[in-house]
Amino acid sequence: MPPSLRRYFRHGLLPQLMVFEAVSRLESVTRAAEELHLAQPTVSTQMKKLTAALGVPLLQQHGRHLRLTPAGEALAVTSKELRELFVRLEARLAALRGNRPELVRLAAVPAGRHLAARLLATFCARHPGVQASLYVGGSAEIQGRLALGEDDLCVVLSSWQSNRVGVTPVATELLYVYAPAQHPLADARSIPPAALAAEAFVLREPGSAIRETLLRACALNPAQMIVRAELASNEAIAEAIARGVGIGLLPESEAQAFVQTDSIVPLDVVGFPQQRHWGLARTRGKRLSVTAELFLRESLDGEKSSADMEHDALT
Numbered sequence: 535m536p537p538s539l540r541r542y543f544r545h546g547l548l549p550q551l552m553v554f555e556a557v558s559r560l561e562s563v564t565r566a567a568e569e570l571h572l573a574q575p576t577v578s579t580q581m582k583k584l585t586a587a588l589g590v591p592l593l594q595q596h597g598r599h600l601r602l603t604p605a606g607e608a609l610a611v612t613s614k615e616l617r618e619l620f621v622r623l624e625a626r627l628a629a630l631r632g633n634r635p636e637l638v639r640l641a642a643v644p645a646g647r648h649l650a651a652r653l654l655a656t657f658c659a660r661h662p663g664v665q666a667s668l669y670v671g672g673s674a675e676i677q678g679r680l681a682l683g684e685d686d687l688c689v690v691l692s693s694w695q696s697n698r699v700g701v702t703p704v705a706t707e708l709l710y711v712y713a714p715a716q717h718p719l720a721d722a723r724s725i726p727p728a729a730l731a732a733e734a735f736v737l738r739e740p741g742s743a744i745r746e747t748l749l750r751a752c753a754l755n756p757a758q759m760i761v762r763a764e765l766a767s768n769e770a771i772a773e774a775i776a777r778g779v780g781i782g783l784l785p786e787s788e789a790q791a792f793v794q795t796d797s798i799v800p801l802d803v804v805g806f807p808q809q810r811h812w813g814l815a816r817t818r819g820k821r822l823s824v825t826a827e828l829f830l831r832e833s834l835d836g837e838k839s840s841a842d843m844e845h846d847a848l849t
Contacts (some may be wrong), residue, residue, distance in 0.1 A: 550584040553577055554592065555613035561600050569821075618831055624824045636661075636825040641669040641676050642689035645744070645768065648787060649705055649812055650689040653833045660832065664825060680817055686826035691743060692811040701813035704833050708807040709747060710800035712772070712789055713781040717799070725803045727752035734762040734780035736771050743810070744768075748783040751805050772798065785810070 556566035557577065567574040585592050592606035602610055638657065642650035647670045654666045669676075669685060679685050680699065695701045711730070719725055730752055738745045749756060762780040765771050768788045775782050776797035786807070792798045800807075814830055816822065822830065 546583070547587060550580045550587070551609075551613045551616060553580040554584055554609065555617050557581060557593070557600065558602055558606060558610040558613065563600070621824055621828050621831065636664045636823075638664060638666045638825055638829045639669075639684070639686045640666065640689065640829075641671065641679055641685040641687075643673055643676055643691075644670055645785070646689035646691075646812055649707075653689070653704070653829075657829050657832060661825075661828075680815060683817075683820070686816070686822055687830060688815040689812060690815045692813045693743075694813070694815050698818055699815050700818045701815045702830060702834060703811055703813045705812045707810040707812060708786040709744065709783055709810055710786060710789070710807045711748070711781060711803045712775050712784050712792075712798045713801050714775060714778045715796050715799050716778075717781070717801075719801055720799050723802050725801055727754075727803060727805060730754070730781070730803065731758065732760075734760045736763045736765060736774045736780040736782040737761055738768070738771065739764055739766055744783055744785075747808055747810070751808050752803075783808075 553566065553570065553572070556569055557563055560566050560569065563577050563581070564574055566572075567577045570577070581593065588605070588609070590605040591603050592609060594601045594603055638654070640650055640654055647668070650668055650670075654668055658664055658666055669679065671679070673690075676685075676688050676690065677699075680688050689704075690701065692701050692703055713720060719729075731754060735748075737748070748754070760780075763774055765774060768784055771782045772784055772789055772792045774780070775784075776792050781801070786800075789798060789800070793800070814833060816830070
C-alpha cells in the first residue's frame with residue numbers, strides 16, 4: 535500500500551467521513567448532529583480528528599455558517615460518493631438477510647403515473663430482491679398520504695415544493711399542441727398563438743395544471759374559447775383529437791402512440807413546446823429507508839443520464 539494512502543485506513547476514519555458528509559451537506563454542525571443522532575460536541579470532535587488525520591483544513595467559519603475550503607470541497611464530493619456506495623450496498627444486503635423483501639412505497643398524481651411506473655420498473659430490474667408499490671390518487675389525497683407516512687416518495691410537479699415538502703427534480707416533460715392529422719394547420723409553420731382562438735378545443739377539467747398551461751401560454755380568454763369537450767384524462771383527449779373533435783395540449787410521451795399511427799400531429803405553435811417539471815416529493819426532516827433513499831438517488835441519476843443522451847442525440 536502506498537504510504538500516502540495509509541491515513542485513510544486509520545481506525546475511526548470512516549465514521550469521521552460520514553460525519554463530515556453530513557456537516558458539509560447541511561453546512562451546520564448542529565443540524566448534522568441532529569440528523570446523525572449525535573451530541574454536537576461529538577460531531578465537533580470528529581471534525582477535528584479528521585482535519586488532523588488529513589493534515590489540511592476542511593472548514594472555515596463565516597459568521598454563523600460553515601464554508602468548505604478547497605480541500606473540503608474535494609473531500610465533500612468523495613464522502614458523498616462513499617455514502618451513496620454504502621447506501622447501495624446496504625439495500626442489496628438487506629434483500630439477502632431475511633425472508634421479507636425490501637419495499638419501496640411510491641405514490642403519484644394521475645398525470646405522473648407513467649413516469650412513476652417507469653422509475654419503479656427500472657429500479658426493480660436493477661434490484662431483484664426489492665418489491666414496490668404504486669398508489670395513484672388526486673393531489674390532496676397524495677399530500678395526505680405523504681404526511682401520514684403511507685408512502686416514501688411521491689411523483690408530483692416540482693411546484694409542490696413547500697416548507698413541509700421537499701421535491702427533488704427528476705424529469706422534464708414536453709407539452710405540444712396537437713391536432714388531427716388532416717387539420718388545416720398541420721403543415722403550417724410558426725403559428726401565432728392568437729391564431730388558435732378560432733379553433734375548437736378539447737381540454738382537461740377546469741383547474742388542471744395542463745389546462746392552465748395552455749391558457750397562459752396562448753393568452754387565451756376562457757370565456758371566448760370554443761370548448762368542444764372537457765375530459766378527465768390525457769388518453770381521452772388524445773382519442774378525441776384523433777377523431778376530429780378539436781385540438782388540445784398533451785404531454786409528448788402520452789401522444790406518441792397516436793402520432794406513430796398518423797392519427798394526430800403536433801402543431802408548430804410559437805412558444806411551444808412548453809416544459810413541465812416532475813420531481814420526487816418527501817416530507818422534510820423525515821429519514822427515508824435505505825431502499826427508498828437508494829431509489830431516490832438512482833432515479834435522479836437515471837433521468838440525468840437519459841436527458842444527457844437526448845441532448846447528445848440532438849447536438
